[in-house]
Amino acid sequence: MTAQHKIHSKDLNLWYGDFHALKDVSIAVRDRMITAIIGPSGCGKSTLLRCFNRMNDLNAAVRVQGGLFLDGQDCYGARLPLTQLRKRVGMVFQRPNPFPLSIFDNVAYGPRVHGVTGKDRLAEIVEQSLASTALWDVLKDRLWEPALDLSAEQQQRLCISRLVAVEPEVLLMDEPCSALDPIATEHIEELMRTLAEKYTIIIVTHNMQQAARISKETGFMLLGELVEFGQTEQVFTNPRDKRTEDYVTGRYG
Amino acid sequence: MTRQAISNPLHADEGADNGAPPPQINAPRHRRQLRIPPDVAQRIVVGGLWAIAMSAVAVLLFIIVFIMVKGLPHVTPEFLLQAPAKGGRLGGVSPMIFGTIAVAGLAVLIAGPIGVITAIYLTEYTRESKLTAFIRFGADCLAGIPSIIFGLFGFVFFADTLGLGISIISGALTLALMVLPTIIRTSEEAIRAVPAAFRDVSFGLGSTRWQMVTRVVLRSALPGIGTGIVLSIGRSISETAALMLTSGMVARHPSSVFDSARTLALHFFTLSREGISMPKAYATAAVLVLAILMINLLAYWFMRRFIARVR
Ligand SMILES: Nc1ncnc2c1ncn2[C@@H]1O[C@H](COP(=O)(O)OP(=O)(O)OP(=O)(O)O)[C@@H](O)[C@H]1O
Numbered sequence: 076m077t078a079q080h081k082i083h084s085k086d087l088n089l090w091y092g093d094f095h096a097l098k099d100v101s102i103a104v105r106d107r108m109i110t111a112i113i114g115p116s117g118c119g120k121s122t123l124l125r126c127f128n129r130m131n132d133l134n135a136a137v138r139v140q141g142g143l144f145l146d147g148q149d150c151y152g153a154r155l156p157l158t159q160l161r162k163r164v165g166m167v168f169q170r171p172n173p174f175p176l177s178i179f180d181n182v183a184y185g186p187r188v189h190g191v192t193g194k195d196r197l198a199e200i201v202e203q204s205l206a207s208t209a210l211w212d213v214l215k216d217r218l219w220e221p222a223l224d225l226s227a228e229q230q231q232r233l234c235i236s237r238l239v240a241v242e243p244e245v246l247l248m249d250e251p252c253s254a255l256d257p258i259a260t261e262h263i264e265e266l267m268r269t270l271a272e273k274y275t276i277i278i279v280t281h282n283m284q285q286a287a288r289i290s291k292e293t294g295f296m297l298l299g300e301l302v303e304f305g306q307t308e309q310v311f312t313n314p315r316d317k318r319t320e321d322y323v324t325g326r327y328g
Numbered sequence: 329m330t331r332q333a334i335s336n337p338l339h340a341d342e343g344a345d346n347g348a349p350p351p352q353i354n355a356p357r358h359r360r361q362l363r364i365p366p367d368v369a370q371r372i373v374v375g376g377l378w379a380i381a382m383s384a385v386a387v388l389l390f391i392i393v394f395i396m397v398k399g400l401p402h403v404t405p406e407f408l409l410q411a412p413a414k415g416g417r418l419g420g421v422s423p424m425i426f427g428t429i430a431v432a433g434l435a436v437l438i439a440g441p442i443g444v445i446t447a448i449y450l451t452e453y454t455r456e457s458k459l460t461a462f463i464r465f466g467a468d469c470l471a472g473i474p475s476i477i478f479g480l481f482g483f484v485f486f487a488d489t490l491g492l493g494i495s496i497i498s499g500a501l502t503l504a505l506m507v508l509p510t511i512i513r514t515s516e517e518a519i520r521a522v523p524a525a526f527r528d529v530s531f532g533l534g535s536t537r538w539q540m541v542t543r544v545v546l547r548s549a550l551p552g553i554g555t556g557i558v559l560s561i562g563r564s565i566s567e568t569a570a571l572m573l574t575s576g577m578v579a580r581h582p583s584s585v586f587d588s589a590r591t592l593a594l595h596f597f598t599l600s601r602e603g604i605s606m607p608k609a610y611a612t613a614a615v616l617v618l619a620i621l622m623i624n625l626l627a628y629w630f631m632r633r634f635i636a637r638v639r
């Protein structure tokens with residue numbers, strides 16, 4: 076691992092009960108750029124993503140083995156409490172899922188949970204977070220309206236703002252555009268490019284064009300294994316593994 | 329099965345027209361009579377459902393109108409503000425209004441928090457196990473016990489063993505036990521109905537479980553929890569059997585929770601059963617029914633407002 080690696084795993088294995096869902100996954104994700112994870116349905120992409128902020132721990136049937144490190148620090152170690160890890164490594168989900176609260180309260184949720192109480196400070200965080208997803212100008216007069224009144228794209232942006240508000244370092248995105256139309260998808264991709272200047276982004280996507288468009292590095296997974304990981308261009312144009320080639324050229328399945 | 333056999337029911341008319349016997353042994357003989365065009369069937373069903381629903385509403389309306397017509401003329405300001413005299417033949421029901429609010433209010437104040445906390449424990453803090461199944465089973469059993477048995481238990485345990493006497497607090501504790509299962513079960517349902525995604529998001533932002541419960545889950549579940557509480561208030565206000573032996577029948581203004589107090593429902597019961605005064609009995613019933621209607625409407629209005637604000 077070099078200094079630029081934000082997150083890396085070493086021989087990570089995961090079981091759902093008896094089902095071996097991740098097999099010896101070793102991946103090193105670099106800081107401040109977009110890394111994509113692709114692969115057919117059910118190959119373990121979401122499972123891997125959910126390892127990075129230990130969301131799988133919520134499922135009692137899950138057993139994890141192997142190493143996982145954030146900035147070289149053991150994610151399962153005592154020095155990195157779970158709530159701190161999740162503050163630093165946040166997640167955007169497939170479906171836009173704002174809380175049934177006002178726009179303001181949605182964005183302020185994270186900071187409040189982490190103990191920010193001052194009204195001015197909260198207002199400042201909300202403004203900055205909404206601005207970082209280009210929502211501030213549109214929504215600054217509607218902060219107290221229900222978040223569920225927004226369009227799907229705005230809701231997804233709001234979810235990203237809500238995440239940005241806790242000042243994370245890594246953004247995990249699990250098919251963040253799959254519930255959006257092509258234009259909204261384009262907008263969110265644009266947003267991701269901007270965010271990648273400040274954050275490490277890992278995106279799971281079914282859309283290979285999307286992976287090719289926005290990511291610097293790409294990992295290809297199959298049946299719980301990380302088959303190939305490298306520069307996006309290389310993975311798509313000159314894959315080392317036959318299985319990757321079959322998948323990216325559409326010959327899979 | 330052959331293709332012929334599958335398509336046959338569609339051609340039942342042809343079979344009947346040329347007098348040929350149906351090819352299958354178990355085909356109904358008078359199929360022609362059974363055929364109702366779908367749009368007619370649809371209308372019959374809609375009409376039937378409407379009629380059944382309306383008859384339920386009609387019964388409710390009839391009871392309300394009946395009690396109002398008989399009772400409302402006797403509900404005067406004096407009736408609401410005066411204490412009863414001559415065993416209830418004269419005067420009003422003000423101590424009973426007070427007693428009802430005290431007993432039912434206290435009961436829900438006790439059972440509400442315990443019930444909601446139990447529901448939170450069952451849904452968020454423990455995995456399904458023998459213990460949770462047992463708690464749920466216990467709650468369901470409790471819900472099925474006749475209220476007179478609760479009354480007896482309250483008398484023996486709260487009034488006698490714990491030495492609380494025939495008092496508001498004994499009655500309230502007894503009622504609390506009685507409505508607890510309702511509160512637990514409705515809260516549990518409401519909490520379970522909160523989308524799992526909200527929990528994931530909250531955890532994902534680094535919240536603790538307790539923060540997740542109080543800031544997301546309870547907020548979303550509040551209308552459902554409120555429904556359970558309102559049901560419990562209604563049940564507490566209208567209870568008689570469980571209170572006869574616990575909060576008692578003393579028709580005076582109580583001065584503390586350790587005093588006996590007669591509720592409106594028990595007052596109505598006494599007036600009508602002992603034939604003291606039917607007009608006063610109906611007036612008491614009218615006050616009771618109006619109170620329950622008002623509580624339900626208020627609760628409904630609050631919840632509508634709440635949902636409108638957060639949705
Ligand atoms: N909670 C769970 N319990 C048991 N098995 C699970 C659970 N979640 C996922 N799995 C299994 O683990 C495997 C990987 O699932 P995962 O959701 O990570 O796949 P994925 O690559 O994200 O698929 P998709 O592209 O459809 O989202 C699948 O075979 C799935 O059936």
Ligand SMILES: [Mg+2]
Pocket residue numbers: 120121122249
């Ligand atoms: Mg997935």
